[in-house]
Amino acid sequence: MGDNSRDDLENKMKEVEGLARAYSKDPAQGREKLRAAYAGYQEQRNKYEMNRSRDRAKVGEQIREHWRNLLGDRLDSMLSSRSVTEQMLADPNPQVREGALLLIGVHWKPGATSEDIFRTMALNDSEPKVRIAALQCWGSLHKGDKNELFSAALAAIIKDQSNTPLLRSTAYVCLCETQETEKSSLTQFVISMCRNPESVPETLDWNLVGKF
Secondary structure, three states: OOHHHHHHHHHHHHHHHHHHHHHHHOHHHHHHHHHHHHHHHHHHHHHHHHHHHHHHHHHHHHHHHHHHHHHOOHHHHHHHOHHHHHHHHHOOOHHHHHHHHHHHHHHHOOOHHHHHHHHHHHHHOOOHHHHHHHHHHHHHOOOOOOOHHHHHHHHHHHHOOOOOHHHHHHHHHHHHHHHOOOHHHHHHHHHHHHHOOOOOOOOOOHHHHOOO
């Protein structure tokens, strides 16, 4: 869904608000215009919601396709069973381990009972993509809790230049979410990270990292 749809909706709302103010001052002149503007707003809102639903469905299809590429025929049984998914975390194939973590992160939702597994995989797995997926699951358990030990582990990953830029950037995002830093700067960091995953964005706050 593009920004235009949201902008159109906001513009319609502003039009309604403006006419509502005019109507309160001059009911005879404003009533019909207000009705027409509100009808236009409702129509635009319906279009906006339809676009959102369509785009969510499209994203869902893309995610499922990615899971299928990683997991192959295993996906169906893993979607039906959390225990089967968790068993795949020990699979020798790194694609399967990554896929299992992604499935836990989105479909099953990470549980605190698996924290030790997430920690071990995030810190020690041989495949960076697996470490990133494990880090995301581990991080979801600590959003906003300001956990010192978790933050220190993240800082160590960020400081280690032998780690891939995307792994270090992901660790920084988790650190910001754990410490509840200012959201707009984190959003800008994530945008930069997605645009160029081969380097750590310059907006990384080293003062924050240095606290741990």
